Amino acid sequence: MFRFDVYIPRDLRDALEALRIYGEEMLPIGGGTDLLVLYRQGLVKFKTLLDLWPLRSNLSYVKLEGGLVRLGALTTVEELESSELLKDKRFAGLKDACRTFATTFIRSLATVGGNVGVAHPLSDIAITLLTYDASVRLRSLDGERVIPLKNFYLDKRKTVKKPEELITEVFFSEPPNNASSVFAKLDRRVGHGMGYVAVGVYAELDNRLVKEVRIAFDSIGRPFPERALRTEDSLRGKELSEDNINRAIYEVLPKEMSRINDYRASAEYRIYLSQVLLKRALLEVGRRIGGE
Amino acid sequence: MSKVGVSHASWDTYRDIEISFKVNGKEVKVKVKPYERLIDVLRNKLGLVSVKGGCGRGECGACVVIMNGKLIPTCLTLAVRADGSEVLTLEGIAPEGKLHAIQKALLDTYAMQCGFCFPGVIMTSKYLLDKNPNPSEDEIKEVLDGNLCRCGSYLRFVKAVKLASKYINEGKIFFDESEVMR
Ligand SMILES: Cc1cc2nc3c(=O)[nH]c(=O)nc-3n(C[C@H](O)[C@H](O)[C@H](O)COP(=O)(O)OP(=O)(O)OC[C@H]3O[C@@H](n4cnc5c(N)ncnc54)[C@H](O)[C@@H]3O)c2cc1C
Ligand code: FES
Ligand code: FES
Numbered sequence: 001m002f003r004f005d006v007y008i009p010r011d012l013r014d015a016l017e018a019l020r021i022y023g024e025e026m027l028p029i030g031g032g033t034d035l036l037v038l039y040r041q042g043l044v045k046f047k048t049l050l051d052l053w054p055l056r057s058n059l060s061y062v063k064l065e066g067g068l069v070r071l072g073a074l075t076t077v078e079e080l081e082s083s084e085l086l087k088d089k090r091f092a093g094l095k096d097a098c099r100t101f102a103t104t105f106i107r108s109l110a111t112v113g114g115n116v117g118v119a120h121p122l123s124d125i126a127i128t129l130l131t132y133d134a135s136v137r138l139r140s141l142d143g144e145r146v147i148p149l150k151n152f153y154l155d156k157r158k159t160v161k162k163p164e165e166l167i168t169e170v171f172f173s174e175p176p177n178n179a180s181s182v183f184a185k186l187d188r189r190v191g192h193g194m195g196y197v198a199v200g201v202y203a204e205l206d207n208r209l210v211k212e213v214r215i216a217f218d219s220i221g222r223p224f225p226e227r228a229l230r231t232e233d234s235l236r237g238k239e240l241s242e243d244n245i246n247r248a249i250y251e252v253l254p255k256e257m258s259r260i261n262d263y264r265a266s267a268e269y270r271i272y273l274s275q276v277l278l279k280r281a282l283l284e285v286g287r288r289i290g291g292e
Numbered sequence: 293m294s295k296v297g298v299s300h301a302s303w304d305t306y307r308d309i310e311i312s313f314k315v316n317g318k319e320v321k322v323k324v325k326p327y328e329r330l331i332d333v334l335r336n337k338l339g340l341v342s343v344k345g346g347c348g349r350g351e352c353g354a355c356v357v358i359m360n361g362k363l364i365p366t367c368l369t370l371a372v373r374a375d376g377s378e379v380l381t382l383e384g385i386a387p388e389g390k391l392h393a394i395q396k397a398l399l400d401t402y403a404m405q406c407g408f409c410f411p412g413v414i415m416t417s418k419y420l421l422d423k424n425p426n427p428s429e430d431e432i433k434e435v436l437d438g439n440l441c442r443c444g445s446y447l448r449f450v451k452a453v454k455l456a457s458k459y460i461n462e463g464k465i466f467f468d469e470s471e472v473m474r
Contacts, residue, residue, distance in 0.1 A: 008372060078362070104434075105364055
């Protein structure tokens with residue numbers, strides 16, 4: 001059943017050379033918490049894995065420098081959660097996403113780069129990073145590309161990343177002091193982690209006025225995390241009041257969101273959950289910025 | 293770059309990779325296949341059968357061990373990643389003839405039913421107690437929430453970890469087997 005070769009690179013350059021030589025027969029493996037599960041289910045094929053773990057000495061970091069927050073692709077969810085940076089209330093949503101992420105033993109393997117790389121709706125870190133308007137840094141032997149995360153996904157399990165490219169980093173601008181964020185999801189079983197609905201909210205408030213707001217869901221129609229741009233627009237410049245929130249979630253959100261029916265929940269129920277979660281998240285982000 | 297690919301015609305043509313690591317305090321050298329998972333190597337090549345295969349996909353916690361101080365699922369870890377590491381399994385948490393406080397506490401609270409989940413529960417509890425000898429009830433539940441127990445001993449696990457925490461704080465980390473198994 002498990003039959004493949006593995007290449008253990010010496011460094012990033014060696015890894016990129018391997019990808020170039022092996023082409024689509026080789027897949028990079030971060031924590032493997034998605035890839036090995038898919039492989040076991042027969043949903044992904046490769047002949048050789050490129051083990052990214054040796055690159056952790058250079059690609060596992062959480063930094064704030066020069067006005068940029070930079071997360072190394074091989075930073076584990078556990079490392080992100082326990083980083084100094086996440087003690088700051090401006091990153092509270094990332095803290096939520098880490099704390100509710102799977103279980104202790106998955107968090108010790110799952111990586112930030114892998115969470116972005118899976119291109120699956122239920123990617124908690126990626127949903128939260130979308131609310132920070134993060135960008136993905138890609139490296140190949142040809143050099144570097146930077147792609148805004150919001151343009152990174154093409155379809156379920158499809159991204160603009162080429163097979164010979166590696167994700168090396170995700171980064172975003174340092175938020176101002178009047179900013180904070182929330183991540184929330186609903187599921188049947190805590191610790192399993194794959195929710196029915198997940199939302200991330202980032203906001204900057206001036207007194208109660210919404211200076212900036214960014215809202216991302218696990219899906220608003222297409223099968224990957226995306227921002228709810230019209231709902232954001234309806235809140236920008238307004239007071240973060242219960243009335244305005246209700247208008248956004250009841251009148252605007254359903255117009256831009258379509259949801260799937262499956263064995264876990266109906267589309268109607270998913271939209272309802274999205275509304276409830278978004279309302280909670282918006283109220284919470286207001287409380288967090290207010291220092292409550 | 294050295295080219296590592298070999299013929300993929302049949303599985304036994306895959307090369308052996310020699311890895312060396314420390315298991316339960318002992319240095320071992322073992323040949324592994326590139327596709328082998330750590331659980332395969334620990335169980336089949338090193339005889340450490342406390343490591344249980346449950347779901348094989350990171351969902352049940354039966355296969356967890358402590359590697360370099362981190363709790364990891366061995367069903368989702370390539371064996372080659374153990375190279376140069378330090379691994380602790382249930383077999384290594386107490387000296388020969390002794391039981392660790394968490395084992396004693398699980399017996400004291402009559403938590404065991406079939407016991408299949410126990411190695412995972414014990415390693416998870418040990419991981420928690422190593423980091424925090426005085427965990428709150430919420431912290432215990434949070435860390436143990438990945439360990440499935442089909443027999444439903446969850447509430448007793450919480451009791452047991454609290455009791456183990458008490459033992460450890462009293463300086464009682466190891467117990468004689470004879471003291472426990474009357
Ligand atoms: C029990 C369980 C619970 C889970 N719960 C959650 C949860 O609560 N929330 C959540 O969001 N997810 C969850 N997941 C999914 C998974 O853990 C995450 O998506 C995780 O972040 C994937 O990271 P990884 O490093 O393990 O990725 P991998 O499995 O190693 O890789 C995933 C994909 O990304 C590619 N890739 C990885 N790293 C790179 C890189 N640096 N450059 C280029 N490509 C790369 C791989 O080739 C692969 O296609 C869960 C999984 C399991 C098994
Ligand atoms: S067998 Fe590894 S988590 Fe279930
Ligand atoms: S005691 Fe039987 S599975 Fe836990």
